Amino acid sequence: MSQPFGHENPGPAVAVPQQQVPRQQVPRPLSAIPREARPYQGRRAGVVSRVLAGAVDLVVLVLALAGLYVAYAALRFLARPSRFEIPHVDGSTAVWIGAVLFTAYLTVGWATTGRTYGAHVLGLRVVGGRGQRLGPGRSFVRALFCVVFPLGLFWSAVSRTSRSVQDLGLRTVVVYDWAERDRAVVSGE
């Protein structure tokens, strides 16, 4: 295994510049991460974890779409209960709504905490090349890229640096980061 960054400090998911102060003055934060997982913190995530995170996100998307559909049907029922019919949504419309919703979901997740719910479940975080949090613009472009070309994710299985096509294009990295709080941005931005 290569030496992971953040090995000594399991919290941050990215490289934080060494502080030129005695260690006693800046105590190392206690880690709630299990010992067996600490060596991996901050290291680039592999394809399996990323695909699983994407699958969880897809489930979230499907549930959100279903919720939207039910809400839409309920509104229609409340508006005209006597002539209520189960609304029909064609496939292309559903795909478009799903794509927009998924893009927004990914953008918000990456721009705020660096991860979506799926990434949270799998303990992953999307950060910039220097470990900083992605800005809204880059998050949006990356989200759009992922929605348009999801197969690009599988390039991370082949890439020597575990990067997907989206990572290569947007200069982003997906790392293992089990820390609950987003401490990756202390040195970024």
Place this chain on the structure above:
Amino acid sequence: MVSQAEMRDVGTALVAAAGSAVRTAGRRGRRAAGLFVEQVGFVLGPSARRGVRSLADAVLGQLDLTDLVRRHVDLNAVVATVDLDAVARRIDVDAVVDRVDVGALVDRLDLPTLARQVIEAVDLPEIIRQSSGAMASETVQGLRLHSIGADERVKQVVDRVLLRGRDGPVGGAPKPGEVGS
């Protein structure tokens, strides 16, 4: 004519008388000498004592007694004869502790580091997890660990297929400032 036996009796009597006289004189002499010394001491005692004290001070002033003791006295042997336990029992530890500035002592300790080391040694986070962890968090933890293991295995297979070295495994750390590839 005095017989030989009579002469012997007279001699014996004379010797006895002489011994008695000498003993008496000795007793009287000693009594007289003691009385004399007593009288002289009464008269000359204070000045003589002062003289002796001055002489002793002068002599001791020329000597380094500490050095003499160090060189000629086996202090370990002396100390070995001392009942240190008895001495220790006589020490009022509470009084000693009362004189200690505990606050200053505590200030000298790096308590955060000590606490951190203790917490890490007993793995307090793991104890908290085990005592309060829900089934869901255990499941998530297991899922994460298994996915990391799967990532490693996939990477090994890919590296083997592509005849790549293991210098770029899963989780290869991006260095500060590294972008793209």
